[in-house]
Amino acid sequence: MSGFTEENNTELQNLGIVVREFSHAPTTARHFHLEAEDDNNAFMVGFPTIPDDSTGVAHILEHTALCGSKRYPVRDPFFMMLRRSLNTYMNAFTAPDMTAYPFATKNKKDFYNLLEVYLDATFFPLLDELDFLQEGWRYELKDSGAVPQILYQGVVFNEMKGAMSSPNSQLWQYLHSSLFPDTNYRFNSGGDPIEIPNLTYAQLKSFHQKHYSPANAVFLTYGDLPYEKHQEKFENLVLDEFNSAKEVAKIKFQASFDEPSQIDHFYYQSSLDGSSDFVLWAWVYGSVTDPIDVVEMNLVTDILIGHSGSPLQAYLESIKESKSPSELNGVDDSSRQLIFACGLEGVSANEKKIDTYENRIFEILRSLIENPPSRETLTATLDRLELDQSDLGAGNYPLGLQLFGRILPSTIYRDDPLNLFRLENIIGSLRSRLSDEIFFPNLIKKIFLNNKHWTRITMRASMDVNPERLIKEKLQSVTSSFSKLEKDKIKSESNLLEKRQNTKCNDNILPRLTLKDVPAGALLMEPSDLSEENIKAFDVLSNNIFRIKLAFPISNLNDQELKLLPIWCEFITQLGSETDGYRLVQQKRAAVGEFEVNCHFSSRADEGSNISGFITVSAKGLNRKIDEIVTVAATLIQTARFDENERLVDLLMQASNEYEHSVVQRGHYLAMLSSARHLNQSSGLEEMWSGCSFINDLKKIVYDDQKKMECDAVFEIFRSIKNKVLQSEPLIMSATDRQNLRNSVTTIKSFYRSLPSISSEILINEKSFEEPMSWVIESNVNFCAASYKAVLESDPDAAVYSVLGKYLQDEYLHSKIREKGGAYGSGASYSPSGESFKFFSYRDPRLSGTIQDFRESIKHFLGSKCNSKRLEESILGVIRNLDGSRRPVAEASRSFNCILNCKTDDSLKEFRENVLHTDFNRLKRVAENLVGQKPNISIISNKAHIEELRKNKFSFDKI
Ligand SMILES: [Zn+2]
Structure with a gap:
């Protein structure tokens, strides 16, 4: 008999779900089931984890809980499951007062596989001391130099060093500590790098014991699988082992201030x-x-x-x-x-x-x-x-998890x-x-x-509060008095950890999916019969939201216009119109819906062809405003005015500031773009539009020598772009339910009747792409990247490169760069738009060592025998990315993008087949192509590493 009692059930028609609320006796665990006709089933277990200090105990526990458990005593079941599953999402996160472990998948067998591993990991983790050292923090002896140096190392330690490099993350932390000074929100739940080394292994274990009990747990499930089966699993795998447990006190409200x-x-x-x-x-x-x-x-x-x-x-x-x-x-x-x-x-x-x-x-x-x-x-x-x-979103994030949030x-x-x-x-x-x-x-x-x-x-x-210096001073004061015995202990722990990291564990204990479980790829969504030659109309369930996208092909833009195009797109919605100033335009438009303008380019079809690209105007709003939305979207570019100089100065300054601050969050991406920028036209264009040189070019526009702006010249270029864009006729996407779709097509036809223009051609002066460059920023961690020439997306080898990326990452890079090197992340992937193969590391304490690991991964692979399980996992990994979890609106959007980029069901199918049929010999063949090339390197680093950059002859510049 089940210990769960249903306490409530409520149907929510607008969301298409029934919410069922259960409680469990005797543990008092709670379960909320969101019943829905959706096969993308989701699960989450959450615990209140209120920290008593800033050592990051909740965050380090989140990491170590996923490093092996009672039934699955292997080193990192989380990453192993990630690879052998078709999940649409898998993660864990620590918030200021809670920790949660979510996943979603469309495959039933996969759901129960993951459920068993997640339940065991959260309630019965091994919490091995060596995993605490690896994921949390440890001392490490660095033998180079005359006197061996002691350093701090650890995944969370480096992750938080990277996270706290961003001034806005620090400000956010201060915001909470100053508004809630008497509550535990004053602590940094992720961990303050200077405090993290105060955490002991014993504290970690007792934190788990206290917080991860059934009385504190909340189970959330969503989808079309029966809740009875979920509860049977919760009981058999977890709850039967507990009688009752104490619930932890919840975080209190901060008493209101008497004075600000x-x-x-x-x-x-x-x-x-x-x-x-x-x-x-x-x-x-x-x-x-x-x-x-x-x-x-x-x-x-x-x-x-x-x-x-x-x-x-x-x-x-x-x-x-x-x-x-x-x-x-x-x-x-x-x-x-x-x-x-x-x-x-x-x-x-x-x-x-x-x-x-x-x-x-x-x-x-x-x-x-x-x-x-x-x-x-x-x-x-x-x-x-x-x-x-x-709006339930048009992205890939599973609906169940969105509702859990x-x-x-x-x-x-x-x-x-x-x-x-x-x-x-x-x-x-x-x-x-x-x-x-x-x-x-x-x-x-x-x-x-x-x-x-x-x-x-x-x-x-x-300049006086250098966190690196504070950490060094702390390290110095703690370790300077270390005896030989203590140093030997550090050495022996390092050796034990290394041995553990090198041990192949028996991963057969963990459940897995195989290639037999891979479904046939879904076909692209067909536009409905309401479509016209220039309007692709998609009939989708949209919860009362209407979406439209106008795609104008780009051609004849010169170098300067191409350079400013992303800024043109970003600003055109922020400027005024022929009749109104920018403030009034913003106000009027906000009453209609949301509008966005972007530029895109697609990979070339074959060696001889040019890059093609589009400007898109996208909008969404409530169905009852369709006429107004279409009108604004159709006239937005046409009516834009380019004479508000002060506005332009403000926008440029804001944009430059925003890009600069974003570097510490996406340094790996920027380093990858920079490393490939001279390889071919599309990589050059990619960097020109979103890389570090874009940030620098922008700065040059904002501040010239006299710190004055040439607004008129910029607006002149803007005008010319506008005229060229408006010379073409757009292809249009419209998406909503059938009745409203019909109205939208009628309205769109009152603006656009002609056939869409097809010709698009982006021509770039190839000489303008310089060799890769490294960049120095304000950050405590590094981002490293290396890139190699690969093939066009239409080449059958493109699929093989994609599989190779996963293989190298799981077989070599993860262990060398994350587990041993202490970086938060690393990877390798094939880039279709850049016709290249790229490596990266994220929030990395190292620099030249990582670059060495990139190179070694290929050599190591070429010298190895086939690991057939790894190959299967790598193929699953690529398929997982191809399939994702798309909501109806996202399906429509994907289908429209494929039409724009001349992709068909046949070409998608061919790529998928090539992935599924990748064998070890084909992998070797493409790896040999890589090993023969000199890697193109770019690193985003800080002042402290300038010497190392110089020594390795990496040319660098400041952002
Ligand atoms: Zn983390």
Whole structure:
């Protein structure tokens, strides 16, 4: 008999799910099942894990729990399962007050395989001390040089060093510690690199014991598999082993402040330019699990900073002494209480000026009490909130996991999770209150003016707080007195760890999928019979959302125009129109829907052909606004004006600042682009549009010698791009349910009747692509990349290179670069757009050693015998990426992109067949092609490594 009792069941028609809530006796474990007609079944188990310090114990536990368990005592079952499964998602994450382990898959056998491994890993992990050393932190003796040096090493240690390299991550941490000073949100749950080495192995084990018990656990499941079977598994594999257990105390609400606080911090920069400070204001209001608070907070936020025409956003963007409004602007719902934050980055934080900004912010808030936004403005905002709620996404993230994300906090805090599925009702009831004149003024008073729970944080750049130096000093003070005995212990632990890392474990214990379980590839979605020659109309379930995309082929752009094209795309939606200034345009457009312009190029069909590319105008909005959405999308480029010089200066500064800050998050990608940029035209174009030189080119535009901008010249280029784009006729995608689709096609036809242009040709002056370059940035970790020439996507060997990437990664790179080298990530992959094969490392403490490992991986492979299991896993890995989990809207979008890029069911099938039939000899043949080439190297690193870059003759530049 099952110990689970059903306590509630509710049908939610708009989401197409039934939510069933169960509790289990005697353990008090809880289970929420979201019953849906969807075969992409999902699972998540979550625990409240509130840290008592910043050692990152919850985060290190998340990593080590996945390193072997009672029934699966192998070294890293998580990565092993990742490779032998057709999962559509597999991960684990640590939030400030909870840890969760999610996965999703469309294959039933795979679901139960993964379920067994996840349950065993979370409730019965081995927590081997050596895994703690590998994943958490350890001392390592470095023998090079006269005196052996002791260093810190470890995956989480390096991961957090990388994460905390970003000034905004530090600011985010300060935001929480200053708003919730009496709660455990003041700690860094991921781990502060200086504190991580205070964590002991014993503390790790007891943290698990206390927090990962059934009484604390929440099981979430979604999909078409029966809940009874899930519960049978939970009981047999976990709950039967426990009688009862104590529930941990939940994190408390922070008592409201009597007075607002003011906090000053510093962050490290290796050189100062006088305008790299941050300032942030933030208010605490309500609860993240109260639907009324959530809607009210989002409504106010959208009115204040929703777009450049919003009063507070307009002010923040207009401040000349600041590079950009803060990246943290908006609602933060990552703790129990909601936060509204707004601020500036790239300022000189002089107290008097900050006071002026602050006074002006309060003036704006007060003015909204005197002159509240019009009813139309408030209605438009609620429409946007409705759009956000109804839109279940067009991406690959499984729907089940997306729904879990909405309710996880409520289930952890034991609030009613259904509330957050019913925000539409709250939005509806607010609509009826909009005519009440004091409705909005009262909100402003409640959240801001009558609320003392707010803070002002200043974070100044300083050369004195180098985290590397602080870590070194700590290391020095702890280890300088180490006896020979202690040093020997470090050595012997390192040896034991290395031995363990080199041991082949018996992976037959783990369940697996084989190539027999691989389904036939799904065919592309067919456009419906409502389509026209220039309109591909897709009839899809869309929960009341309409999407449109216009694709204009690119041709005849010159070098300068090509260089500025990404910026043209980004800015054209931010500028004014023939009749209105940019603020009014933003306001009008926001009432209609969301609009975006992008540029893309596709890989060449054969050696002789040119690269083709498109400008796309994409929009989405509610079905009841189809006519307006189509009108705006169709006229957006046509009506753009290029004469608002001040606006252009602001936008360029913001964009440059944003790109610069993004480097520490995507350094591996940038290093890969840079390493390949001279290989061929498409790699050159890729780098030109999104790589480091793009960032530098942009900077050159923003600041010329006299620190003045040539706005007129930029606008002249913009005008020329616009004229060239408008010479072509677009191919158009429209997607929504059938009835609305019909209307949309009629409206689109009133703008576009001609056949779409087919010719697209991007010609680049090949001489403009320089040799690969390394880059020096402000970061504590490195990103390394190497690239090699490979083949066109249409070549049968393209599939073989894809499989080789997985093989090298799993057979060699993961062990050398992550487990032993301490980098957070590494990999190798075939790039179809760049016709190349690339290696990368992510948040890596090493540099030349990693490059050596890239090279060695190929040699090692060529000298090895076939590992047939590994080959099968590598093939599964490529198939997994091909199949993904696409929602109907995403299927439509994929199908449209294939039409644009001349891909057909046949060509996709051919690639898939080539993947499935890859054998070891074919792998060897392509690997031989790589080993004969000189690798092209690019590294993103920091000042401390300049010597090493020089020694290895890597030319480098500063971003
Ligand atoms: Zn991690």
